[in-house]
Amino acid sequence: MRIVVAKTAGFCMGVRRAVDMVLDASNLSSDPIFTYGPLIHNPQVLKMLEEKKVFRIDDIPEKGTGIVLIRAHGVPPEDEKALKDAGFTVMNATCPRVISVQVIIHKYAKKGYSTIIIGDEKHPEVVGLLGYAEEKGHTITTMEQLCALPEFETAVVVAQTTQDTAFYDEIKQWCKMNAPHYRIFDTICGSTEKRQTEIRELAKANDAVIVVGGKQSGNTRRLAQIASGTGKPAAHIEDVSQIDYGQLSKARSVAITAGASTPNWIINDAYVQIERNLQHQHPARIFLLLIRDFLLKTNIMAAAGAGFLTYACSKLQGIAQDLNHALIAMLYVLSMQILNNLFTIKSDKYNHPGRALFYKKNRTYLWILAVLSGIAGLYLSFITGPLSFFILLVMSLLGLSYNLKIIPLTAKKGQAARIKDIPGSKTILITLAWGTVTCLLPAVANQSNLLSVAIVCLFAMGLVFARTAFFDILAIQGDRITGKETLPILLGEKTSFKIIQYILIADMCMILLTFFIDVLVKKAFFLAFIPLIMVLLIRFFERDSHISGVYREFVIEFSFLVTGLIATVV
Ligand code: SF4
The missing domain is CATH 1.10.600 (Farnesyl Diphosphate Synthase)
Known part of the structure; x- marks a missing residue:
């Protein structure tokens, strides 16, 4: 039995930066600390933050004190202003790669361009991006929705940073054929692209795939979809208790990957548990692992x-x-x-x-x-x-x-x-x-x-x-x-x-x-x-x-x- 952990598994740069910022603030400051919305889509990390007395606010109160951290997804500019106006000290942990998409949208929106964003309108990053589009933003998640949009005189096309690269390639192709005057930007994050490419390769090379990460995490769900799409058995788990060893019993090799919001300790735990529980047909090896x-x-x-x-x-x-x-x-x-x-x-x-x-x-x-x-x-x-x-x-x-x-x-x-x-x-x-x-x-x-x-x-x-x-x-x-x-x-x-x-x-x-x-x-x-x-x-x-x-x-x-x-x- 071979177990391979994806090189790209675990926190991406933006998530790690946001988590480090909130933990440093919590360790060094005696002020109350909040995150605006859930910091990341991972239940274990959210529980850990609660234990550290870092609480979450979903709505902006009229008045408040303490530090509020804006998560890696970013927020619309008016939300950041409202937080400051309410009296909070704002720590902006928006991922630099998301900021660069916000900058593109803002720059072209000021020139009168419409914005087409590939991504779910409810996804927090998309909500934040729309805030920079000056009321001229449109979101789509399917080709049909794209075709249904009116043809804009000028428009920019961007993707939410964790979108599926293959789908965005289709969108770009369509735009080149049907609206060649649209300005298309490659905004899918390199980290997401690498993660998706690696899981495609690992799924081909191994008998089964385990994707570790929050069920609410869009990028983790997409990894599970990509792995399933290869035809290999693939399971999306939030923690080791959800591993179905029966499903993996015939696998001679298992690949483990994890979403951008999954901490290392959960990936390590999954590795150790799978290693131990899947070796039952090799008692000598189990014995050596236990020793x-x-x-x-x-x-x-x-x-x-x-x-x-x-x-x-x-x-x-x-x-x-x-x-x-x-x-x-x-x-x-x-x-x-x-x-x-x-x-x-x-x-x-x-x-x-x-x-x-x-x-x-x-x-x-x-x-x-x-x-x-x-x-x-x-x-x-x-x-x-x-x-x-x-x-x-x-x-x-x-x-x-x-x-x-x-x-x-x-x-x-x-x-x-x-x-x-x-x-x-x-x-x-x-x-x-x-x-x-x-x-x-x-x-x-x-x-x-x-x-x-x-x-x-x-x-x-x-x-x-x-x-x-x-x-x-x-x-x-x-x-x-x-x-x-x-x-x-x-x-x-x-x-x-x-x-x-x-x-x-x-x-x-x-x-x-x-x-x-x-x-x-x-x-x-x-x-x-x-x-x-x-x-x-x-x-x-x-x-x-x-x-x-x-x-x-x-x-x-x-x-x-x-x-x-x-x-x-x-
Ligand atoms: S996936 Fe990429 S864009 Fe999104 S937070 Fe991570 S590093 Fe930033």
Whole structure:
């Protein structure tokens, strides 16, 4: 069974921009926040906004206070003015591509042109566009309606941005034949076109198609229509509970796509559920998937990676192998990661719905596991030496206090803040903590050479930074919803990807250079493969979204095990 996720699945630029704008406003402002109409046509996102106390107004009151966000579809100019006149602060999140259609209509309407808009007159984007046509706008959804219109002396023809490209081609053809003086504009959004082209290709190449997204979302419905039109079984679902596995039981490959208003967490959830439920004819594969998910959810995979990295760091410095240090690193990482997941069930609901459910169901056992592994790690460090114990104790206290409100001053609402509220703190602290337990503790116990400790610590921290920042990029939508300020949220995805790659390349060069300065073991340069592999993987993941988030996570965690394996030959 093969499952393919469309590269174009999920939020388009305009929707993402509008969602980011409203979430930023809700996280940073204490004013009441409203959206004018539903922000997007997705029930889960609308529910999430309600939970964040972002409410919706459908009519403009005479007087109002607070911030009103105009959604990506845009509004007629008189509505924007009325909102301002009522006293609201207006945040205009109209998609720049919709604005360019509004500009075309407005420009020609002022010259006296009529406007023919291809789209449903009730669609909010069309309502907004009509507002710019100065009473000379006409909407059509069928060829018959187009033929029934009078012939205008001058007219522009535009399409609502998410219309079917094939239908618009027919319209353009008709106009060229019957009204060649009409000015026709290609206004279907590139993102919509790509999404529709991709689903046609995916439907041909696969046995079934699942389209994920709100039933009210026009562009999602159109994707489902296009997929059905290819003759392949196609289902339009709003969430995973609506998947009909019977319908898919004969499919050997399934393509998943999603409308422009579907968030990543719903697509990821659909992928995981379909993967698990459609493999029933292959028990061995199901078993492997369950093991993979268990290792990731419980953080055993991350802990094992820390153990392997500790081994590699010790080998690089020529420190005699001591299983205790690898165990200390494993236990510390296991304890801290589980605790962090227990504290962040709320945001995990949006990034890893499966993991959030797992932590909710097994909360007690996971608390016990986190506490016991923390104590066991401290005990092992105690028998290693007082300095190791002291360092680990400080790191553990820091890790424990990460989610607690202990910082007395905060700019926001006069409350105490948590370390995690410091922008970018998560990535930096995890990097420092892993660097300490995987490299510093064994070095302290063995009184290693300072230069070699510094180089190996930087190497380990470079890898951990890349891992953590990459996971932060995968979790960016959920983190934004819960108001976390991770590095990718602060710097943007593109910049974060660049920083990760620069750090990994610097890591690789540093290890290669040690060959000439004779500070690490002779074959240390073998480990330069790891940052190289990680750069290639991350570049690949950045470009190809056919791979699910779970696989990406697994592969990156697995690269830490490979680090330990390569270290056996240095
Ligand atoms: S589909 Fe295109 S035009 Fe519509 S909101 Fe998204 S990016 Fe903008």
